[in-house]
Amino acid sequence: MRSRLCRLPTLALIAAGLAGIVTPTASRALGVETPSTEMERELERVHRAAAKDKPALAPAIDRRTLSVGEGDTLMDLLTGAAVPRSEASSAIAALRDVYDPRKLKAGQRVTVLFEPRRGGTRRFLGLEFVPDPVRSVSITRKGETGFTSSQVEKPVSRKLIAAQGVIRSSLFEAGSAAGVPLSVMMAFIRDYSYDVDFQRDLQPGDRFEMLYEQMVTPDGTVVGDGDVLYASLALSGEDMPIYRFKTRDGRIDYYNRDGESIRRALLRTPIDGARITSGFGMRNHPILGFSKMHQGVDFGAPKGTPIYAAGRGVIEQVGPFGAYGNYIRIRHNTEVSTAYAHMSRFAKDSRRGGKVEQGDVIGYVGATGRVTGAHLHYEVLKGGRQVNPRSIDLPTGEKLAGRELQAFQQTIRALEKSFEDTRGGLQLARTPGTPDEKGCSKATSC
Template structure:
């Protein structure tokens, strides 16, 4: 009995020492305790049971207590009862539920799963169609006008949403409604703006959005194509596997000097050297500029070289260093045929003979019409029998006029300056017209002249150091053309075998 009481007094002394222990020391003792939390609780329970007369052998209690002396017991449960033994009976340790731990630095409360976790965001894809705007797209996915407005405002700092065109593919993340809210919310949008640029719109953590831009690093590789023309230059290039973008660039290069509706004949030949822009996998991401272009016609052999001047401007020059660029385009639209020439004719509607002051180009409704040269727009409005009409002043002596347009190009209005080949309108049949066509006029010194016969000022001629630089570049390009032509011939021979 004396041994039992001795051990009991020993345990009580240890408990009192623990109560008086400073917090820092207590934390240290807890961190260096050998037992796990459950083991600690069990030891305290056993020690206290011995102290209160429970049927436990003194030897067993002593062995356990000596291993676990520095444990902080749940004293609150004891202190709340004034009757002997009642506090221990109400102790949480005896009820099978651990007490909450709030002051022990090394014991963390278990993470609890939320009762109603929000649903995960939904991934969606959308391809921009004709007439779509970004605001309309977000409305289709249930995004409120207010949130769509904030998203568009943030995106506009990096990318103008109006630049989205039919065919652009958007990747969206939409958050379904989270009770008590009933409105969907936008998580993110990302898309490829062009071959070189990716755009992402994400949440900024403050209820708004932030736009990010990623510029791709593309490699440059040369590609060569050549062929014989059977029906059209474009069709011949397509048959040879040349990308449409490269063919359009080729046509634009020759557009100053060649009338593709009348100058091109069967069995004429063409060749071009152009750049391919490739991504990190070697896949063609975009088509670069035409470096060299050749068109061998029945009576002419035209060779053009791309050359960058010291002032940074880029132009195409013939082998002698004469710029191919002319003051005015010979044809201000693509793929059109002349349906009526310049001069006196019997008017198809009025029925009597009168001077036809321009040239008519017949083409499908909606075909783009370009500014024939750099200049300032004098008139852009509906103009009587001309219908929708644009007139441009080019310098002091030349003007061009465009009539019967279906509509005007974006931003076209009186007083603005335009560059050559800017879209100013679209072929239509407004005003006094019998069908879709462009009526095109050239006015020189306030007199109407034949657009097909007028002498148009040419571009610059290289001289001095610029001419020497051009000759070096021309020889380099000629070597590249010869090497590419040889490579294509070897590949064709290998395919045949």
């Protein structure tokens, strides 16, 4: 399976976010711990309230919050807490109705409930835990020997977030300073990779703004990132707004103000744009720019940065190729090909004759061949000759028209209003010494 550039970052981020909710604690620490997550505190409030309502029926419960140790099962945890094996096993059987106990991970906190100790014995009443930020699971005693399980799910809603910033050293840094999650920044960069050469087009002082969604629970816990709904990149003062729009036949895409799809047959930046190094001031560099001496475009990026197929096509050459080092050439149609050089290694399934889709990872940045440092050397070839990528613009030609265009124009107004409304409470990413504050502009070139 090829990894498409769109999916992985989001999943990784969500996974990281979820992992972050559960505080890993030293294994087998059997002491009582204080509830740490919102949900645990809420569970405790519910319990206290229940105990208050029916003081005679529900005396104070002895709660012990434990942590699942590395390699431990729920059975290990319960028997370790002195729950009789037969009771532990019927409680675990009841749990299976709502949750697979094998999914419990090391570090998961589990609260075990007992009746207060009377004499030498104390009765096991059940357990509770919060496997992820959107639900809690509990097992409660039912009668003398039985247990029953239940789970409570939290509603997740979409919250709009507005962000904006000034690009000083890199787009990634500007996004991070504005508090934009990495997965959202990656989506933003991907959307602009058709139009923008992130190595040469960005200049200090350029600005971005965007409106995106976040998935939140009622207590405000962020459980995932949604889509970028609107974005704008102002390069050298020229605004390039894009809007997310769903057509009547259900396709979702980004369009410019005129209703033209932003997609192109070739990406302008065929690399993970967030990882481009020293993106500024390379436009007129005699070696690094496009010139007769150097028939390609270089993207400086750390070794290992993923390289994407600029467009759909067939790999017609892959392997070491003289001064180019590890090299791939993709044929996109009878006329146009793209080539990628100096790779540290190829993606696992990059092979001659293999089909690629735009955005597939074909290899990784390296310094093989005749080079002084790690970078991607990228060429666009027309009829077998290197040409300036700028001279090749292959729009998909999709343009909204008629009623679809009218609906899109309404979407533009709604999104722009949402952005302004949301920005009302926005904390602008201001960093001391931005070019603007020094009074310089692009025209005076600081």
